[in-house]
Amino acid sequence: MISPDEALRLVLDAATPLPPVALPLADALDLILAEPVASDRDDPPFDRAMMDGYAVRLAGAGRSSLVIGEIAAGSSFASSLDDGQAIEIMTGAPCPPGTEAVVPKEDVRREANRVMLPAAIRPQQNIAPRASVCRAGQTILEPGTAVTPLVIGVLASAGRAQVSAIPRPHIAIVTTGEELVSETDWPGAAQIRDSNGPMLAAMASRLGLAEIHLAHARDTPDDLRAALDAADDADAIVLTGGVSAGKYDIVPGVLAERGARHVFHKVAQKPGKPFLFAVRERPTRSSFGPPQLFFGLPGNPLACHLCFHRYVAAAVRKMTGLPPASPPLAGRLTEPFSVTGPRVLFQLARAERNDGGDWLLTALRGRGSADLINPAAANALIRLDPQAPPTESKNISFELLHPLS
Ligand code: AMP
Numbered sequence: 001m002i003s004p005d006e007a008l009r010l011v012l013d014a015a016t017p018l019p020p021v022a023l024p025l026a027d028a029l030d031l032i033l034a035e036p037v038a039s040d041r042d043d044p045p046f047d048r049a050m051m052d053g054y055a056v057r058l059a060g061a062g063r064s065s066l067v068i069g070e071i072a073a074g075s076s077f078a079s080s081l082d083d084g085q086a087i088e089i090m091t092g093a094p095c096p097p098g099t100e101a102v103v104p105k106e107d108v109r110r111e112a113n114r115v116m117l118p119a120a121i122r123p124q125q126n127i128a129p130r131a132s133v134c135r136a137g138q139t140i141l142e143p144g145t146a147v148t149p150l151v152i153g154v155l156a157s158a159g160r161a162q163v164s165a166i167p168r169p170h171i172a173i174v175t176t177g178e179e180l181v182s183e184t185d186w187p188g189a190a191q192i193r194d195s196n197g198p199m200l201a202a203m204a205s206r207l208g209l210a211e212i213h214l215a216h217a218r219d220t221p222d223d224l225r226a227a228l229d230a231a232d233d234a235d236a237i238v239l240t241g242g243v244s245a246g247k248y249d250i251v252p253g254v255l256a257e258r259g260a261r262h263v264f265h266k267v268a269q270k271p272g273k274p275f276l277f278a279v280r281e282r283p284t285r286s287s288f289g290p291p292q293l294f295f296g297l298p299g300n301p302l303a304c305h306l307c308f309h310r311y312v313a314a315a316v317r318k319m320t321g322l323p324p325a326s327p328p329l330a331g332r333l334t335e336p337f338s339v340t341g342p343r344v345l346f347q348l349a350r351a352e353r354n355d356g357g358d359w360l361l362t363a364l365r366g367r368g369s370a371d372l373i374n375p376a377a378a379n380a381l382i383r384l385d386p387q388a389p390p391t392e393s394k395n396i397s398f399e400l401l402h403p404l405s
């Protein structure tokens, strides 16, 4: 059995960034840019007035100048400015040739067609010179840049309606189990409702994944094969249930039969020991595309949650070209508890900051390993390693499940 760290390493080794695609600008939000972007114009494209006021000559300082016209944003003035002249100008308008400074409106006195200028005028004041931000052809965004709303603004200013970015993976979620009915159905005496399918779909949504294919398979090879056939376009296929040692745990066999190589099966973690990870190469016309990843999560809802959070989410980030999630935090347990047995314990918890800024962690221990109800208020996941039992309950490693929670 491999350790959770080794398992994560193997998952990340297999996950490769997807080939870039051209996307409309708005669809690139929160993706990673896959091309360098150059400015198509000088920025600013002209000497730009930075204040509402007057474009003036320095010779006019402390004297009155003749106002020969006005320039609103979006228009320009053909002739140039001579000594003794001024032009009323608005923020964002191009300064006419000959402009040596822009004097703000509040610093002048206007009388009919003349304007009295202040005694001190700094050369070039309130003018953003042409190309002072960047020149046409200059690279303004490097590949690998995360497309934030600010970057969307930059791309729009450079005239990009489409950009090349690493897309989000398509994900399929396949629940397995004869005993399951959906939340809209009334379960029979021996049945339960499917909680993993909706929970995993919600976790996928939080990763920004939009293309989520949901399917359910009964515990028969034919039904599972049909569900996997329907999910065959997905980059990552997340299955729940049917990966343990039971007679009807058919997932490992059906995946192997379809050419998915088992990378590991079983991880020394609690919950989630039966976790299976498999990879299938995908031939494209010329070579091999990024491999298809299969995550066989145990059916136990807490195990399922942990394995998606820890392994599937990490793989999705890597496939999307994103850096790994932020490193774990450290906090203090409000009530100590210890880890029994040789496996690493992942425990859902409530993390709150006290007045001193320290994180206080309260484990939300369920009644049994299948209890999703009592840990449902969790916003954090604690990690306790058996090799390094905490002597005190300080410096406990944990991570927040989601910034919003
Ligand atoms: P399995 O991994 O298939 O042996 O399932 C382990 C436990 O998780 C069993 O008690 C199942 O009934 C339960 N389980 C499996 N899949 C789901 C699911 N989608 N939603 C809720 N519970 C499930």
Ligand code: MG
Pocket: 176, 177, 178, 241, 242, 299
């Ligand atoms: Mg099952």
